[in-house]
Amino acid sequence: MLMIGEQAPAFEADSTLGPIRLNDYLGKQPIVLIFYPKDETPICTKQLCAVRDSKAEYAKYDALVLGINPASVEEHRKFSQKFMYDFPLVSDHEEMIRQLYDVGKVFLLGQQRVVYVIASDGTIVYAKKGNRPTSEIMAVLEHLLTTN
Secondary structure, three states: OOOOOOEOOOOEEOEOOOOEEHHHOOOOOOEEEEEOOOOOOHHHHHHHHHHHHOHHHHHHOOOEEEEEEOOOHHHHHHHHHHHOOOOOEEEOOOOHHHHHOOOOEEOOOEEOOEEEEEOOOOEEEEEEEOOOOHHHHHHHHHHHHHHO
């Protein structure tokens, strides 16, 4: 896992909302990267539904939220439409993004579940494994807002 204080690596990839170039957002707004193992699984669905249900809270901080795993854009699109996710699900088909962010693999499940928050200056200010509570992520975003 990358550490707090490190610069967030830039990447380009396809998503459910078109191509994503992280450089278009780095240095401009906070970014929340949610690496999750698999579409259509109970915990991943719960995690991403929490993002969907917190849209107004994320918007308050102008935070870009990206869900990332190795599924294809088409698989992501079906998953996204089923649960009405209006934020991009990024296809990391070749697992380049997972490797850039040093997200480990779990036997049979695929990649680990990791959440990163990147400050508007491009540095990682939060890096934790697991299905993190929305309130925890919002506290980090609030701190960024009050310290800038």
